[in-house]
Amino acid sequence: MTALAAAPATSPSTPSPAPASSAYAELCELLRNTSTLGAVSQLLSWDQETYMPPLGAGTRAEQQAMMAALVHERRTSPRIGELIGACERDDALVGKAGSETAANIREMRRDYDLATKLPGELVAELARVGSQSQEVWKKAREKSDFAMFAPWLEKMMALTRRKAECYGVKAGPDGPGELYDALLNEYEPGMTAKRIEAIFTPLRASLGELIAQVGASKAKVSTKCLQVKVEPADQHEFGHLVIEAMGFDLRAGRLDVTTHPFCSGLSPGDTRLTTRYRDEKFTDALYGTMHEAGHGLYEQGLPKMAQGKRPGLFGQPLSEAISLGIHESQSRMWENFVGRSKHFWKWAHPLIGKHLSRKFEKYGVKDFYAATNTVTPSFIRVEADEGTYNMHVMIRFELERALLAGQLAVKDIPGEWNKRYKDYLGVKVPDDRRGCLQDVHWSFGLIGYFPTYTLGNLYAAQFWETIQEQIPDLNKQISKGKLLPLKEWLNENIHRHGRRYLAADLCKRVTGKELSAEPLLRHLREKAAAVYGV
Ligand code: ZN
Numbered sequence: 001m002t003a004l005a006a007a008p009a010t011s012p013s014t015p016s017p018a019p020a021s022s023a024y025a026e027l028c029e030l031l032r033n034t035s036t037l038g039a040v041s042q043l044l045s046w047d048q049e050t051y052m053p054p055l056g057a058g059t060r061a062e063q064q065a066m067m068a069a070l071v072h073e074r075r076t077s078p079r080i081g082e083l084i085g086a087c088e089r090d091d092a093l094v095g096k097a098g099s100e101t102a103a104n105i106r107e108m109r110r111d112y113d114l115a116t117k118l119p120g121e122l123v124a125e126l127a128r129v130g131s132q133s134q135e136v137w138k139k140a141r142e143k144s145d146f147a148m149f150a151p152w153l154e155k156m157m158a159l160t161r162r163k164a165e166c167y168g169v170k171a172g173p174d175g176p177g178e179l180y181d182a183l184l185n186e187y188e189p190g191m192t193a194k195r196i197e198a199i200f201t202p203l204r205a206s207l208g209e210l211i212a213q214v215g216a217s218k219a220k221v222s223t224k225c226l227q228v229k230v231e232p233a234d235q236h237e238f239g240h241l242v243i244e245a246m247g248f249d250l251r252a253g254r255l256d257v258t259t260h261p262f263c264s265g266l267s268p269g270d271t272r273l274t275t276r277y278r279d280e281k282f283t284d285a286l287y288g289t290m291h292e293a294g295h296g297l298y299e300q301g302l303p304k305m306a307q308g309k310r311p312g313l314f315g316q317p318l319s320e321a322i323s324l325g326i327h328e329s330q331s332r333m334w335e336n337f338v339g340r341s342k343h344f345w346k347w348a349h350p351l352i353g354k355h356l357s358r359k360f361e362k363y364g365v366k367d368f369y370a371a372t373n374t375v376t377p378s379f380i381r382v383e384a385d386e387g388t389y390n391m392h393v394m395i396r397f398e399l400e401r402a403l404l405a406g407q408l409a410v411k412d413i414p415g416e417w418n419k420r421y422k423d424y425l426g427v428k429v430p431d432d433r434r435g436c437l438q439d440v441h442w443s444f445g446l447i448g449y450f451p452t453y454t455l456g457n458l459y460a461a462q463f464w465e466t467i468q469e470q471i472p473d474l475n476k477q478i479s480k481g482k483l484l485p486l487k488e489w490l491n492e493n494i495h496r497h498g499r500r501y502l503a504a505d506l507c508k509r510v511t512g513k514e515l516s517a518e519p520l521l522r523h524l525r526e527k528a529a530a531v532y533g534v
Contacts, residue, residue: 021093023086024101027108030083032315034074039267041067046272049258065127072123075115084109100318103500107317110189117166126159130444137443144433146414153410153442157403160445164404174198180401183448187324188455190502193401196451199458200394203517207391208424210524213534214375214387215426221531223371225363230356232257232277232285238355239275239289242348246334247487248273248293249300255289260440263292263331265299265321268314282356283372287335294334295327297487301495318498324449326503328456329463330490336386336457337464337523338478338486342369342530346479373531377425379434387524388425390457395420396439396450404447459507461520463494466511 041064048060074080087093087105094102133152140149160183167182174194181192239255251269258274265271273292277285304319306312313319321327338344345365353361375387384392399416402408408416417436418429429435441449468474471485478486493510507515528534 021087021090023083023090024093024105027080027083027087028316030074030077030080031108034071035315036267037067037071037074039270041071042264042266046264046266046274049260049262050256050274061131065124068127069120069124072115072120075111076120080108080112081116084112100500104316104318107499111317114167114186117168118163119166122159122162122166126163126445129155129159134440134443137437137440141433141437144431144437146432146437149437149443150410153413156443156445157410157447160447161404163445178401178405180404180448183404184451185448187449187452188503189323190504191323191325191451191455196397196455199515199517200397200451200454203390203454203521204394204424206517206521207387207524210521210528210534211375211377211388211391211425214528214532215377217532217534219532219534221370221374222367223374225360225367226281226283226371228282228357228359229279230282232279234356235277235282235285238282238352239286241351241355242286242290243273243293243296245481246290246293246297246483248296252300253296255293261288261292263295263299265296265302268305268312271296271299282352287339287372290339291331291335294331297334297490298327298330298495301487301491302498303496313498316498318500320499322497322499322501322506323455323503324452325455325459326494326506328453329459330494332456333460333464333490337460338483340369340372340386340527341475341478342366343475343478345369345372347481351481370531373527375528375532377427379421379427379429380438382438386457387528390454390520391424393450393454395424396441397454400442400447400450455503455515458515458517458520459503461523462507462511462513462515464523465519 044060044063044067048057052060084105087101088109094105096102129152133149133156136152137149140146161179164179164182167185169177169179169182171177172181172192172194174192178193184191184193184196236255236257240250243255244250253271253273255273255275257276259276261273261275263271263273273289273296275285275289275292298321302319302321303310304312304314342365345368349360349363349365349368373386375385377388377391378384381389381392381396395417398420399408399413402416403410403413413436414432421427421429421435441447467486467489471477471489474486477483494506497506501509504515507513
């Protein structure tokens with residue numbers, strides 16, 4: 001894989017072959033087998049979202065349930081526990097704090113303890129009720145009928161609360177913990193609700209000011225250049241051109257069409273991207289594709305495959321992504337910091353005239369830059385612009401935290417939702433379909449997931465400032481379509497470490513600072529100044 005080739009083979013922190021400990025070797029082998037099973041299950045999901053005929057859904061659910069049970073059984077096998085214990089007693093493996101084997105074993109322990117805290121019966125119940133609840137959610141959303149979904153959300157909240165209780169609440173550096181932390185820990189290890197609140201509260205105030213300034217500005221920004229119709233087949237071809245320029249290795253990945261775009265890093269040499277097309281506003285698909293390819297580059301850059309003398313680490317924590325926040329930082333960086341920049345449009349503008357439509361030629365780089373950086377408060381998170389997006393996330397964080405703590409009843413969600421949309425974004429939510437029923441997450445118990453979207457934006461902005469310092473002519477390169485130096489920087493500084501560091505530690509290591517909202521605010525203010533003159 002090209003992603004792996006970027007990391008120098010002699011680098012001192014390149015993962016090295018496993019030491020000659022038989023427990024460690026057996027452990028790595030067992031985990032590789034478990035991940036192989038997991039990859040089969042992911043492939044079933046990918047197929048379900050892309051090519052499976054509708055009548056296949058029944059047997060697919062059975063196949064998925066069977067795979068989930070098999071994977072859980074393997075992940076929690078007592079043999080894995082024994083082997084981890086043996087490795088933890090072996091000084092050659094864990095004696096040097098921060099070494100790769102020590103980090104690998106630390107993370108294996110973390111995974112094992114989390115998995116074994118959940119009774120198999122609860123895992124099965126979460127999967128079963130989650131899948132039913134998701135079906136009800138689809139219908140309820142269509143009809144904009146929250147009352148129809150509410151009893152299922154009650155059930156999912158009860159199961160999710162039970163899951164959090166099984167994980168247990170630990171006090172952290174910020175004081176006593178809360179149930180929410182236990183769930184957040186699945187997606188963003190080491191993060192707490194209090195820490196998120198401390199970051200989000202000032203961010204919300206600053207974003208509110210920025211949105212108000214833009215709202216008061218007299219500047220009129222035209223988005224006419226995005227209304228030119230483009231055939232989906234041409235968009236698909238153009239998407240390939242862009243992701244290849246980004247360095248996404250199509251010998252080790254694919255781009256397909258789906259309803260809800262995602263990226264699936266199945267196994268070594270196989271990363272699947274999906275996107276969706278509309279005739280108008282081709283940038284929705286373009287940015288969707290760049291977003292997923294950002295996730296895909298991370299997956300391809302993880303040391304899963306054998307490279308030269310170094311064995312592939314597939315199945316081991318060192319070959320996996322640190323957290324959802326860091327994963328999202330990779331996708332948002334390519335989508336927003338690269339894709340919505342003037343420099344990108346300098347490169348892409350002549351290309352869209354050539355490959356997509358001659359009609360684009362009557363517009364200029366400035367038109368595309370402005371049109372793709374408008375700030376307009378709206379109801380729908382996935383369609384929100386960069387300036388307002390994080391407000392949508394904060395509303396969900398506040399509500400789900402209150403739900404889990406028992407401070408908010410399910411029946412009161414629509415009212416609280418709409419009130420916050422009025423307060424934070426100044427919009428009146430017209431109905432629950434475009435309000436609290438818009439996202440799928442809560443229907444299958446994904447509580448604690450939303451904040452990672454904003455964390456991703458914050459990490460992306462902070463990494464971006466460091467990258468600008470370390471690759472001084474980066475913008476010039478982007479304007480020529482030379483995107484590989486950025487990809488290689490990400491390979492070297494972020495991807496190849498896998499889960500060696502916690503997200504907070506990686507952030508400090510890479511940027512020299514703790515995570516802060518300031519870089520994102522600087523980025524958004526700079527764009528608002530360029531587009532709206534505020
Ligand atoms: Zn994403």
